[in-house]
Amino acid sequence: MRAVYRVLAMLIAIGVVVQAATVAWGWFAVLHDTDSGAVYDKNSGDNAGQAMHSVVGMMVLPTIAVLLLIVAFFARIPGGVKWAAITLGVTVLQVLLAELATGAPVVGALHGINAFVIAFAASLAMRQARLAGKDTPAEPAAPAAAG
Template structure:
C-alpha cells in the first residue's frame, strides 16, 4: 500500500507540473480563443488533481501513515479550492470594458504563486511517502 502511495503522490506531482505547461498553452495560444485555450488547465485542475488528491489521501490512510503525511495528502484539495477562488476573483474584477484591473492582475498573480506553493506541498508529500515506503534498516549483530 505504501508503494502505491509513492506512485499516486508522484502522479499528483506530475499533474501539478503539467498544470504550468497547460497554463502556458492557454497564455501563448494564437490567436487567443478565450476560455477554450485553458481547457487542459481547467480539466486537470478541476478533475485530475482532485481525483489524485482523494486517491493519495485514501492510500495514506490505508498505509497507516502519520498524520503529517495524511495532511500533506489532503492539502492539495484545499489549494485547488483556493485556486478556483483566486481565478474567479481575478476574472470578476474587470472594468466596465471587460479589461483587467490592477487588482485583478495582482489576484491573478496570486493564482500562480498559489500553484507554486502547491507544488512544494506535493514534493513534501512525495518525499514523505518515499521515506514511509523505504525498507527498515536491518540491525547487524556484533560478531
C-alpha cells in the same frame, strides 16, 4: 499502499508542471491568433491549451488529491495524512482562486503562486512516503544450506 501514496503525490507534482505548460500554450495561442487578426471577447471560446488547463485543474488534480488523502489513511506513513490533507487543502484553494480571478484578475497572481505551494506540499508528501519505506526492516536472509 505506500507506493500508491507516493505515485499519487508524484502525479500531483507533475500535474502542476502540466498546468504551467497548458496555460502558457493557451495564452501564447491567444497572442498568435490576435496577431493574425482574431478578436477575443466574452463570446470567444477556450482554445485547446485553456481547455486542458481547466479540465486538469478543476477535475483531474482535485480528484487525485482526494484519492491521496484516502490512501493516506491506509498507507501508515508518519505525517502522511497531514501532508495529504495540506495538499488537498491548497488544491481546493487553487480552484477557489481560479474562480475568484475571473472577477478580479489580480487574484490570478495568487493562483500562480499557489501552484508552487501545491507542488511543494505534494513533493513533501512524496518524501514522507519514501522515508517511511526506509524505516521498514529488511527481511532476514535465509540460512545457508549445509552442504
